[in-house]
Amino acid sequence: MRFLCAFSTLAAEVPPCPAAPTARCGAMEGLRAGSALQPTLHLPFLPRHFYRAASSKEHRLNFWKSKEMCLNYIQDALLQKQWRRAAEFLTSYIEALEKDFSTKFMGPSEMIWRIGSEILCNHSHRNMREFSSFIEQMKSLGIKRYLKVCLEHAFHLLCNGLIDEAYRNLSLAESWRFGELTVVQDKEMKLIQAYRGLLDYYTWSNQKNILLEYGKDGFEDSSVEQEMHSCFRKAAVSLKEIIKIPGVWDLFVKAYVDLLEFYGDHQEAREVLTDYAYNSKFPTNPNAHVYFCQFLKRHGAPKKSLISALKILHDIVPSHELMIDFNTMLQKSKKRKRRRLGLEVIFAVLDYAGWKENVKAWSCLARQVKQIVISEKHLNWIKQEWNSRRDWWPAFHFSRYLAKRNWQENESLSYEKALVAGVLLGKDCKYFKYVSRQGCKAQVKKFRTLKKFVTKHSSAYLSISGL
Amino acid sequence: MEFPGALFPSYFGSGPPNDEAGPAPAAGWGERGEVLQAGSGRRQVLPPFVPLRGHEGESWTPAEAAAVPLLPPNVGCWVPGVTPQDILYRGVLHRKLRTGRSGAALDFAKQLGHFFVDHPEDAFSSLGRLLHKNFHLGDSRLRKGSARDTTIRMTSLVEKINHMEARRGCPQHPFTSHLRLFSHLCRDWLFEVPLGLLADCVHEELLLQWTSLLFDDSSTGGALAWLPPRDASSHVGCLVYPGGLAMNHLYFQDVVLEEQPRARGLPVQFELNGRIRQVAAARVDGQDFVGVRSDYYCGVWRMPGKTGAAPSSLQVIHTDVPASCLTVSPHLSGELSVCTQSGAVYLWNVETGLQRLRHDPQTMFFRDHSPWRWSDFTAHPRVLSCADRTGILCLDARAPTSCHFNFFKVGEEAKCQQGERVVLPMYLGRAHPCQHLVATQFAMYLLDERLPLVPVLKWAHMMKAPPLLADIVPGESGRSHKVLLGTSHTQELLLLQYTGGSQMACQLTGPPQRLHSIASCLPHLPTQLPHQHHLLQQRLSIPAAGLAAVKHEQGQQDSLLVFQLSEAGDVFYQTLRHEAAPTPVPDQRDESEPAPTPDKGDEAEAPPGSPILLGSEGEEQEEEEEQTFYLSNLEVIINDEEEEEEVVATPAAPEEPEPHASPRPAPDVPSAAATLRYRRWLRALLQAWVSSPASSCGSGRPTLSQRRLFTRKELSEVAPSALQQYRLQLHQAMREQGRVQRWEPAPEPPSPPPSLEPSALSSRLTAAWKGEWGAMGPSGSTLQRQRALRERRRQQKRNRAHRSLSASFTSSITYQSELSELSEGGTPRTPPATPREVVVCSQPRTPPQSPNDTLLSSQELQSRGIPKERRRTLRDYLSMWTEGPQDPPEAPSSITVQRCIPSSQSSQSQLSSASQPRRKRPRMGF
Secondary structure, X not given: OHHHHHHHHHHHHOOOOOOOOOOOOHHHHOOOOOHHHOOOOOOOXXXXXXXXXXXXXXXXXXXXXXXXXXXXXXHHHHHOOOHHHHHHHXXXXXXXXXXXXXXXXXXXXXXXXXXXXXXXXXXXXOOHHHHHHHHHHHHOOOOOOHHHHHHHHXXXXXXXXXXXXXXXXXXXXXXXXXXXXXXHHHHHHHHHHHHHXXXXXXXXXXXXXXXXXXXXXXXXXXXXXXXXXXXXXXXXXXXXXXOOOOEEOHHHHHHHHHHHHHOOOHHHHHHHHHHHHHOOOOOOOHHXXXXXXXXXXXXXXXXXXXXXXXXXXXXXXXXXXXXHHHHHHHHHOOOHXXXXXXXXXXXXXXXXXXXXXXXXXXXXXXXXXXXXXXXXXXXXXXXXXXHXXXXXXXXXXXXXXXXHHHHHHOHHHHHXXXXXXXXXXXXXXXXXXXXXXXXXXXXXXXXXHHHHHHHXXXXXXXXXXXX | OOOOOOOOOEEOOOOOOOEOOOOOOOXXXXXXXXXXXXXXXXXXXXXXXXXXXXXXXXXXXXXXOOOEEOOOOOOOOOOOOOOHHHHEOOOHHHHHHHXXXXXXXXXXXXXXXXXXXXXHHHHHHHHHHHHOOOEEOOOOOOXXXXXXXXXXXXXXXXXXXXXXXXXXXXXOOOOOHHHHHHHHHHOOOOOOOOHHHHHHHHHHHHHHHHHHHHOOOOOOOOOOEEEOOOOOOOOEEEEEEEEOOOOOEEEEEEEEOOOOOEEEEEEXXXXXOOOEEEEEEEEEOOEEEEEEEEOOEEEEEEOOOOOOOOOEEEEEEEOOOOEEEEEEXXXXXXXXXXXXXXXXXXXXXXXXXXXXXXXXXXXXXXXXXXXXXXXXXOOOOOEEEEEEOOEEEEEEOOOOOOOEEEEEEOOHXXXXXXXXXXXXXXXXXXXXXXXXXXXXXXXXXXXXXXXXXXXXXXXXXXXXXXXXXXXXXXXXXXXXXXEEEEEOOOOOEEEEEEEOOOOOOOEEOOOOEEOOOHHHHHHHXXXXXXXXXHHHHHHHOOOEEEEEEEEEEEOOEEEEEEEEEXXXXXXXXXXXXXXXXXXXXXXXXXXXXXXXXXXXXXXXXXXXXXXXXHHHHHHHHHHOOOOEEEEOOEEEEOOOOOOHHHHHHHHHHHHOOOOOOOOOOOOOOOOHHHHHHHHHHHHHHHHHHHHOHHXXXXXXXXXXXXXXXXXXXXXXXXXXXHHHHHHHHHHHHHHOOOOOOOOOOOOOOOOOOOOOHHHHHHHHHHHHHOOOHHHHHHHHHHHHHHHHHHHHHHHHHHOOOOOOOOOOOOHHHHHHHHHHHHHHOOOOOOOOOOOOOOOOOOOOOOOOOOXXXXXXXXXXXXHOOOOHHHHHHHHHHHHHHHHHHHHHHHOOOOOOOOOOOOHHHHHHHHHHHHHOHHHHOOOOOO
């Protein structure tokens, strides 16, 4: 791996140079036209033929040009998976560090880090030592990106199963101080702490498992227990920190709640989950609601609160898979209002293309529709639900093509669907006709009863369709 | 439809983007993004963490060295696109402007000039007609008393204008005060359309052209659609694409997927009344619906159930404002969504008609000037997504005003950069019912409808132009989905893979991969003559207009077919093969050979097979006058009459076993089949080019027809043996790649005709040759020129009646007459001055009257309806133009330069100087 050494040593020789304040590149100046002449879209790279070179800045321009060209070659090689060729070009590109005039967001040092780690990841992904030594040099190359590089390094170690080394790296990065942190750096620092906390949590849960296992045998080790508690403290502090900030923190929230629950702090756990799910500053993450519902279920919360939590999830994501359980739960309920909600929920689920061929969902609907039709009460519920779907459900669910296909592919699905179709669209509907005929032909008993059922309750169809 | 149990961690902010980052050329590399614990908390599972951006993906390798043409070229389309050179000002003024603030100066004055010269009737007709009587253009003095009062002589003015024209491009040409005065005087009243108004309009139009040159979003979505086979067992799909002269024909072409895809039968064709911008297709209940968008019309077609029947057109709608989007619903048959540039979004049902869901000329989240709108379907058949440059909104078609939610925002929510804009949204329903792709000029985002505003995946794509084309190939049974992103102007094509969405969170797997662009096949085409090479280069680098990908399984081999459409209507394809077991060495090229540099176009060898063509040359030549010659590797098509046997002869060559064919993963040389396709495509293109009107005008190659050189009668007059000899000479010269010598042993070259003028000219030229041009100075040269002109005029007066007007009444007449004169006597009158001169160059004229001068005699001019007083002017005017080509041969002795231009070029120069259409037009309408 000669080239690696080459580009590593080269990189080490060049001192990190602070971004010098310089003028913009001359070539770009020619493009700063009047506002009317600017493209409607801010483009990443203007086409080559638009560039016009200014002669006075020849020298810098040449350097800039060759730098650009070199970068293009690297890009080209990377996109064709020619890692070695890219590495060869990268050794030349390292010269770009010498004149790092750029005030741009991404200077050569960051590019070298990105490209270098991409090459090393893909080309010699088994050789962790090489990668680590490269990253160590990259860390010293720029202060602005120190934390980012540390974080990415830790990710790389974690993905390769080197948990302990990653932990060491994260704690080292955590102790890094360099003046005031920028907003971005602050975020990165919080993330580093959170990941360190997460690893603490894993150690804790490991030790917990050990203790639980040996605890059964009457074996107690106070040192292990102590260590476990210190892990808990470290994990809890840093995890608590990050989940206050708006974001998607599924991993951290789960870990933190687990910690709290183990130590019996249910109140705090509940608060954390409520905040994660219902704080308006957070994105509407379905998982937050799922975790909250799961927590409620675990702790035997009253049905009412569970239903209200699921109702909110239904409003946010009507197509969530928990809605099937929600519907089953509501169907069993004695309250009319809840059964009504159940029907609404299952209709909404089946609106989505992803549930189109789900037997479970269709059987839920079929069961409830059958119930209502037999009891002959609340037919207006079905009517209300059907009104907004009347014009597109027949084409979406009950076309002749689908009847044929469902019958061929999934008989029980076609049975459930045929029942719903028979009730909603009457016995002359294409879907019902096709499936019941095929079912009778195939001598399947349930289809015969289905036919009887639909014919018997044809009045229900009339009242649903408003005739 | 499960939702992943845990998502990758990310911050969530709101508000405008904070990130001031500009375009970062390497932003997409080297990051893991975030990590997530895979599995259910058991630490024994390895690896326990998975990255957002993984490095292990499926390995797809290109089967060919470049993109290969699938269909014959779209031969009708020769209209060249607008280039920056056409509309930008280059010259003195520009240099001044560049120091100022405005960088790109639009040269609307040039366009105005073109308009005045090309359409004088439209520009000046009425005043030209009015002033007709009052302007005298002749040389003679005004005699009649009454005429003298109302008429002015404009002769000198016209002369000056002509001088200006002659010195166009000369940086030091002085404006004469006379001319300036005149133009100042007539600026207000001479033009049909007031000059200011016209200039405003032209400038406005140029501005539009310039913006569309910088970024043209009209072809967003792409105009190529693949309709998959009706049942899995058959391998016949259908490709829908535009073609024809103005890309206004819609083609439905059956394509058989085999080892190499091939077209089956002739395409079904529909002629539409507008350029096709977008073709969208979707399959609902086993039926394919194809939506076609042009600027003001949108149409929908349904594919027939039976094979062999023609697709049926269902409905067409007309919009007042150009439509910017048309998508076909994948859920309900006959449903489409249409957006117009006025900001309206319609749900279009073939049965129930149009339903307007939204109308908002303003953009959604912040102010942006672009009128571009897009809309697509979502997992819920009644919910549509509406996009503009600032973000995406989802709304329910049943209650569009009340039921909606923000789906994507250009802002801190998705961690966008400043200046980032939505370029292409796409519903990925075929891969996962809830996923959407959003491409901006910097990054691609993957969004899940169930988690709005937060992209589940983001990757900086680093493409040089905004991706306007995209397609997805869903991966079945846990395999990765393949996303293809394509740009229009730069023809970039990127293949990305991702997994997840249901049980696991979305992950990008494997490094992105660049696929071949259409232009990449240029080095693999047979070597061409420079002008043909240039033509090819232009043709192949035309922006891409469509993209379609299809997965095709053949036995054990998985392959991915990518079809590309160019704006000229050419369809190319490339095949990628899946390597089932990824080898431990991820780098395919490392061990085999040093990687080639990207710009290796010149060193790319011609495919083996082309030199073999030399063999068939001999006997064909003997048979009869042969128009096609093969000089080692060069294909020279002299005339447009292509012999049938040639067509048969050419493809025979590549069918020979390919010596270079090897099972390497990424070949550098196209396979035999591909070579055959290249050759066929190239031949069709060049044939069409030669016969197309575009080849004869503008930058096209001048064609030299033998029929115009000699009539059959003339040829028969020459002794057959002589004819044979000439022919042999011609062939030999071509074989040696030399020049044709004179027809016959030249008689004594006659002394150059006595003339005063050439001495001045020759001295000037000699001076110029010695590099003293600058020393002479502009004043000196103009003075000399004026003196020369004066001398010339004096001489012209002397032989007043019978003037030697040569060469350029119109190009064709002159040309023919000159040549007929040449062949009439059997011997040329005046052999060329330089011994190695080409035959077909302009001959120096002796002052005495030559037979063809009758052409320009008074009678002739009269018979052509030219008024008496103008005949003179016309002659003068025309004689100015003969000056150029005539001068050099007149003074060969003083010029030391040997004219050694190959015959075709010299004739070209003459032709172009004589046949410039602009120069023979009357100026300014009088």
